[in-house]
Amino acid sequence: MLFQNYGLFWHADRIAWGSPGHAGTLLGRQGATEAPIDFRYQRGVYALYDENFQMLYVGQAGYGNKRLYDRLDNHMSDHLGERWQRFSWFGIDPVVGKKKKRRVEECEPTAPEVSSVLNHLEAILIAAAEPALNRQGGKFGDAEQFFQYWEDDDDDELLEAVGVMSERLAEIEKRLKSL
Template identity: 80%
Template structure:
């Protein structure tokens, strides 16, 4: 399998941007389920796409050539000619997530050459996921690649529960108003 995992339309403003100095590297967090510990994808290798606020693709690049991993490439784009233009990104990683619950991490591995049909399925899936062409009725075939959803340090279960409670109260109020009419 060429691509092991991916994230679609993550927010640039939810990346924990680092600062100079040891231990201030920043984080690129994702998870598959709300209650699981986040995984840092900062060292992931693969390809990525940058989008503007209307989800228009502005740039496509690769991470992992030399020492530049996914986080490094995104960080570079915050200060280059694209800096103010992109708000979201999608990424497609070749390094697997390994480990057990609570201690999962991205492990750098040299990928083996997958069969041609798997490569073509993955390339098609990436293009469909990244570009969302309107005439493609079916999604891409990622096979066993795992999708991850963005997480960020402000993620807090209490915050989520509070937001759900607020929404529930608003829905109850709307329902009461509709019954009065």
């Protein structure tokens, strides 16, 4: 299998950008209860999008020492600057480990069959570009999709607000049933 995992339309403003002496993180996970995995060292290809999901740039990560996080960080200060707000990535390094100990592990990919390569390339193009006439999604095979994770101080407030709204909806439902 060529591509092991991917993330679609992650937000640039939800990346934990590092500061001098402190490395940033690029966190994702598959489920809400899963521990986040840092994809900053992932190798593969990526696409940058503007606020209207128009693709602005396609690049690769892993050539030399530049991994995914490094390439994204470079684009924050290059000619693309603030023009991109989202990105999708497609990684060749697998996620290994169990439960809370999962991590990206660099490995040399083996040459997959031609049909697998073509399926992955088609899947990447469909996922990254979202062409209007492609109704069928791509065939990633066993590649795992990850969703962006970020630490947000407002999470507790949001959960509380959702709880209050749920209670209010239950009250309204009860009143409507009694009519």
